[in-house]
Amino acid sequence: MKKTPYTVIGAGHGGKAMAAHLALMEFPTTLYNRTPERVAAIKELGGIELDGGEYGPRGFGRLECVTSNMAEALEKAEMIMVVVPSSAHADIAKAAAPHLRDGQVIVLHPGRTCGTLEFVKVLRENGCTADVTVAEAETFIYASRSDGPAQARIFRIKEAVPLAALPATRTRLVLDRIREAYPQFIDGGNVLQTGLNNMGAIFHPALTLLNAGWIEATHGDYQFYIDGVTPSVARVLEVLDRERVTVAASLGIRARTALEWLKMAYDTDGENLHEAIHNQPGYYGIKAPPTLNHRYIFEDVPMSLVPIASLGQHYGVSVRGMDAIIRLACIVHRTDYWRRGRTVDRLGLDKLSVTELTTYVTEGIMAT
Numbered sequence: 001m002k003k004t005p006y007t008v009i010g011a012g013h014g015g016k017a018m019a020a021h022l023a024l025m026e027f028p029t030t031l032y033n034r035t036p037e038r039v040a041a042i043k044e045l046g047g048i049e050l051d052g053g054e055y056g057p058r059g060f061g062r063l064e065c066v067t068s069n070m071a072e073a074l075e076k077a078e079m080i081m082v083v084v085p086s087s088a089h090a091d092i093a094k095a096a097a098p099h100l101r102d103g104q105v106i107v108l109h110p111g112r113t114c115g116t117l118e119f120v121k122v123l124r125e126n127g128c129t130a131d132v133t134v135a136e137a138e139t140f141i142y143a144s145r146s147d148g149p150a151q152a153r154i155f156r157i158k159e160a161v162p163l164a165a166l167p168a169t170r171t172r173l174v175l176d177r178i179r180e181a182y183p184q185f186i187d188g189g190n191v192l193q194t195g196l197n198n199m200g201a202i203f204h205p206a207l208t209l210l211n212a213g214w215i216e217a218t219h220g221d222y223q224f225y226i227d228g229v230t231p232s233v234a235r236v237l238e239v240l241d242r243e244r245v246t247v248a249a250s251l252g253i254r255a256r257t258a259l260e261w262l263k264m265a266y267d268t269d270g271e272n273l274h275e276a277i278h279n280q281p282g283y284y285g286i287k288a289p290p291t292l293n294h295r296y297i298f299e300d301v302p303m304s305l306v307p308i309a310s311l312g313q314h315y316g317v318s319v320r321g322m323d324a325i326i327r328l329a330c331i332v333h334r335t336d337y338w339r340r341g342r343t344v345d346r347l348g349l350d351k352l353s354v355t356e357l358t359t360y361v362t363e364g365i366m367a368t
Contacts (some may be wrong), residue, residue: 003027004180005064007077009092010084011039014109016152017081017144020050023061027181030065033072034095039066041149051147052154074099074364079107079177082119083140085295086112086303093122100130105177107163111136112300113307114197114342116166117361121348135165135174139193141184161189162197179306180284182331189253189363196255201304202240203258204296209328212234212292220290225283236272239321241273247312247319251354301329306341314344 003026008019011033019031022309031037031048042048043066052058067073074080074096082092089108096106100123108115116136123134143156153347161184165171168190178185188194208215211228222228229237241258248255262268262276270276277283289296305322344350349357356367 004078004177006030006079006081006181007032007073007074007080007084009033009073009096010082010088010305011042012083012085013144013146013152014140015081015083016042016146017050017142017154018081018109019063019154020048020061021057021142021154022181023047023051024050024057024059025181028064028076029061030067030073030077031063031065034068036068039068041071045334047150047152049151050154051151055068056154056157057238062343070095071099074101077104079105079181081107081109083109085253085299085346086110086115086248086301089115089119089303090122093119093128097123097128097295100128100132102131104130104132105174106132106134107174107178108134108136109141110139110198111195111206112303113192113198113201113305114191114347115195115303116164116191117347117349118342120307128368133170134173135163135171136191136194137185138162138188138197141182151263157184159184161185162194163193164188164194166361168192168362169364190358192251192357192361193248193253193255196244196251196253196308197261198304198308199258199261200296200300201308202237205305206236206240206325207233207328208289208292208294208296209325209332211288214334215288215290215292218288220288222288223284224286224288225276225277225280228288229274229277231274234272234277236321236325238273240325242310243317243319243321244308247308247315247317248302250315250317251311251357301326302341306337306343310341310343314350 005028006022007030008015009032019029022029047062049060073219116134119134141158141161142154144154163185165174210233245255266280268276268280270279309319309322360366
């Protein structure tokens with residue numbers, strides 16, 4: 001039986017792990033990266049050596065094609081896995097738009113918040129008329145890292161990852177297509193639901209910015225979640241989390257609280273967020289970012305925190321805590337993340353009522 005051809009876009013930690021694993025599962029796999037130098041060793045060897053540890057996938061994943069040409073990368077693909085920082089989603093959509101064809105499925109790993117909404121808008125603005133389906137994962141399925149130019153390591157594969165398509169009526173199509181390779185993906189509702197369950201938006205920027213002095217003084221030589229989450233910092237995280245859950249509720253979505261997420265992901269309990277985080281053994285030993293020039297700010301603020309706060313402001317929810325963290329990030333990085341981020345108006349959603357937005361993400365019908 002012919003296996004589905006995959007193209008993985010992005011040759012970072014995650015992209016290399018996914019491409020190698022797909023190849024080891026005998027799916028015809030193409031790897032694309034915009035800079036040829038990044039994949040030169042992989043192209044020369046013809047694949048990626050994968051170490052999956054004691055129980056994971058292991059071996060040499062031979063790739064069908066390694067390229068920096070988008071047309072070549074998409075030519076044979078039926079499933080297109082976008083594994084790049086969410087700040088690059090718009091650029092990938094613009095580059096892919098002329099080369100897509102009917103029936104292809106694109107999955108963002110992950111979408112962060114409003115990733116699929118942005119991707120579809122950019123495709124449309126760049127003249128893409130192909131009937132493609134764009135979907136997003138709530139989180140990345142692997143815990144992985146790159147061990148060398150043509151080596152990757154997978155520490156863990158998550159057992160259940162919510163996924164949603166735009167519109168949600170196509171989610172089942174995507175799940176059916178991806179199941180052969182990844183039975184771990186489950187129905188995530190719609191892309192607002194996957195985006196508003198983005199826990200990194202709550203944990204990463206605030207925890208980094210509120211420990212800015214310690215990060216700069218020690219270059220991250222302390223335990224990020226244990227030493228960094230003091231009672232006061234935890235109270236800020238709780239406020240941000242309440243705002244996120246309230247934004248979701250204003251859109252008719254029941255989002256998981258941070259405490260519920262910690263219970264689901266790690267089976268960790270606590271009377272409050274401070275206690276629950278300190279009760280999570282997996283957080284012990286994780287060091288802080290070595291610098292404030294880190295994706296926890298430059299990616300998670302504009303692509304995760306800004307869209308949640310923007311939705312809140314647009315639909316009448318107080319998001320003063322989120323706005324405070326975003327403005328701190330703007331000051332520290334000397335940039336305007338409100339202007340650079342995924343706001344409701346930049347996403348073309350500013351004229352939609354809650355009912356119209358829900359209809360769009362559910363059925364794909366945009367009010368005019």
